[in-house]
Amino acid sequence: MQITPLGDSALIVRVCEDFEGSPDKALNAVLAAQRRLENAALPGAMDLAPAYTTIALFFDPVHAIQAGAPIENVFDWFAQKIREILNSVYPVADNGQAVKSVPGERSIAIPVCYELELGFDLDEVAAHTKMSVQEVIDLHCSARYRVSCVGFTPGFPFLSGLPDKLATPRRSIPRKEIPAGSVAIGGRQTGIYSTKSPGGWNVIGRTPLRLFDPKKNPPAVLRAGDRVRFRAITREEFERAGK
Amino acid sequence: MKATIARAGFLSTVQDLGRTSLRQFGVSLGGALDAHALRVANLLVGNNESDAALEITFGGLQLRFSDERIVAWGGGEFAVRVGSTHLPAGHSVFIERGEKLEIDRPKTGCRLWLAISGGIDAPLVLGSRSTDLRANFGGFNGRPFRDGDELPLGTNSERAKILISKLRGEKIARWKPPHEWSSPTRPEPVLRVVRGADWDRFNDVTIQRFTNQRFTVSPDSDRMGVRFEAPELQRSRTADLVSEPVAPGTVQVPPSGQPILLLGDCQTIGGYPKIAHMITVDFPAAAQLRAGDCVRFREVSLADAHRLLIERERNLQQFRRGLQAHFS
Numbered sequence: 001m002q003i004t005p006l007g008d009s010a011l012i013v014r015v016c017e018d019f020e021g022s023p024d025k026a027l028n029a030v031l032a033a034q035r036r037l038e039n040a041a042l043p044g045a046m047d048l049a050p051a052y053t054t055i056a057l058f059f060d061p062v063h064a065i066q067a068g069a070p071i072e073n074v075f076d077w078f079a080q081k082i083r084e085i086l087n088s089v090y091p092v093a094d095n096g097q098a099v100k101s102v103p104g105e106r107s108i109a110i111p112v113c114y115e116l117e118l119g120f121d122l123d124e125v126a127a128h129t130k131m132s133v134q135e136v137i138d139l140h141c142s143a144r145y146r147v148s149c150v151g152f153t154p155g156f157p158f159l160s161g162l163p164d165k166l167a168t169p170r171r172s173i174p175r176k177e178i179p180a181g182s183v184a185i186g187g188r189q190t191g192i193y194s195t196k197s198p199g200g201w202n203v204i205g206r207t208p209l210r211l212f213d214p215k216k217n218p219p220a221v222l223r224a225g226d227r228v229r230f231r232a233i234t235r236e237e238f239e240r241a242g243k
Numbered sequence: 244m245k246a247t248i249a250r251a252g253f254l255s256t257v258q259d260l261g262r263t264s265l266r267q268f269g270v271s272l273g274g275a276l277d278a279h280a281l282r283v284a285n286l287l288v289g290n291n292e293s294d295a296a297l298e299i300t301f302g303g304l305q306l307r308f309s310d311e312r313i314v315a316w317g318g319g320e321f322a323v324r325v326g327s328t329h330l331p332a333g334h335s336v337f338i339e340r341g342e343k344l345e346i347d348r349p350k351t352g353c354r355l356w357l358a359i360s361g362g363i364d365a366p367l368v369l370g371s372r373s374t375d376l377r378a379n380f381g382g383f384n385g386r387p388f389r390d391g392d393e394l395p396l397g398t399n400s401e402r403a404k405i406l407i408s409k410l411r412g413e414k415i416a417r418w419k420p421p422h423e424w425s426s427p428t429r430p431e432p433v434l435r436v437v438r439g440a441d442w443d444r445f446n447d448v449t450i451q452r453f454t455n456q457r458f459t460v461s462p463d464s465d466r467m468g469v470r471f472e473a474p475e476l477q478r479s480r481t482a483d484l485v486s487e488p489v490a491p492g493t494v495q496v497p498p499s500g501q502p503i504l505l506l507g508d509c510q511t512i513g514g515y516p517k518i519a520h521m522i523t524v525d526f527p528a529a530a531q532l533r534a535g536d537c538v539r540f541r542e543v544s545l546a547d548a549h550r551l552l553i554e555r556e557r558n559l560q561q562f563r564r565g566l567q568a569h570f571s
Contacts, residue, residue, distance in 0.1 A: 005545060010488070019485050153377060154271075155269055158486075194269075219268055
């Protein structure tokens with residue numbers, strides 16, 4: 001387990017080395033580390049941000065120093081505490097044995113209207129993958145996904161589990177504006193544009209769900225570790241749900 | 244209990260100290276790009292240091308007050324006036340009912356933070372009053388001000404009321420914080436950095452270039468980050484990395500080789516190599532950078548970064564204690 005500074009007010013814990021090899025195992029280890037660090041409530045700790053193989057701890061150095069961290073070595077003080085927390089009882093990344101079950105793991109179905117008007121890159125994805133549009137839709141709906149990480153824009157889920165056959169490179173020229181709710185494929189990942197934003201992924205449909213709502217707490221529908229599948233809906237259902 | 248934005252200027256938003264604990268949902272820190280300037284300006288008007296204030300980019304703003312207030316500002320080299328009275332940075336100033344405050348374009352630097360006693364009474368959204376311009380929420384309806392907007396203000400604190408009675412005559416307070424707190428703009432600043440996780444991915448020549456040459460700020464810089472035009476930083480390995488958390492202050496190097504210094508509105512994760520991280524006490528200088536400005540980067544140790552931060556924090560505590568005398 002490697003711990004490196006992320007500037008003077010944060011650090012990155014590399015929980016596992018590889019993501020692509022076994023995304024599930026990597027994610028379980030990262031989420032287990034996140035829970036343990038949350039529970040430990042280190043002095044001066046302000047935020048934890050998981051992403052694929054790593055987790056960042058954001059801290060207030062002034063608070064940490066007041067709590068006893070030596071000014072000459074705030075980073076090592078945190079790193080040592082983190083190692084103690086993550087290596088206690090059993091290591092977080094012991095081949096997944098200890099982290100097989102993730103308590104509170106959620107399973108969420110996302111309704112998607114796959115129509116050319118909303119999924120304006122369906123034709124291109126079909127052409128690239130040498131499938132019909134319907135085959136693309138069926139395959140996208142049949143797979144099981146997992147949120148590896150939330151970011152890019154608030155509430156944007158990066159999903160692992162895209163069938164290899166659907167992998168489509170990002171567009172060479174990103175679009176200036178993609179509507180909120182757009183479901184898209186970027187390389188070997190799929191994701192959902194949670195807010196209106198620029199973007200380079202291939203849009204294949206749109207969900208009426210509002211994935212990010214600042215009036216709610218938590219503000220995002222999805223979080224790292226969630227299991228996700230897509231359910232095709234008709235245009236009528238889409239319009240009704242959007243109201 | 245309000246101020247009217249007679250002219251909104253180039254880009255003016257409500258900001259406080261931002262959203263510090265929602266990164267797992269992809270919510271940016273946001274907040275004042277120079278958090279220290281915001282804290283100092285708030286203290287000068289009798290507010291809590293985390294209260295919401297205005298972040299004004301490139302000036303052009305006119306603000307009319309409907310009641311008596313204390314204001315204070317800090318940031319770039321701006322001309323700030325009420326009628327024919329010039330308002331210097333870093334001083335508490337009494338504003339009468341109906342007076343109009345005008346901010347011109349800056350000579351150097353690009354942003355200022357204007358605190359108003361009582362604070363900006365924008366609703367708390369996800370724990371902060373800051374405007375998130377990427378996702379359009381928080382602050383004033385999730386957007387920059389427009390001409391004619393009415394800005395809701397909070398109630399003057401007891402401390403502000405005492406200042407109002409004291410400054411009614413002389414208008415501008417005589418005391419002020421250290422000069423660099425309210426006027427942090429410097430020609431060709433040296434931004435101090437600590438090594439990033441990917442420092443070793445760059446060869447010696449590139450590291451030499453990074454720490455020795457001048458970098459010019461590109462026009463497509465914004466609250467997300469300062470982009471630099473030249474010189475290019477070559478990466479020894481070009482493979483894209485798995486995305487990892489990034490933070491304001493991170494200097495990342497995209498395939499173009501032109502580094503980006505991330506600021507408050509940056510994304511929470513990124514896939515570009517992180518060559519270095521600017522230290523916290525240099526955000527005030529970085530927040531003033533505009534197109535054409537030149538900077539240099541210099542490596543310091545993490546211990547230096549923390550020593551400088553603690554020193555500034557101690558000075559701020561002392562300043563806060565000193566202010567108490569004026570609030571009684």
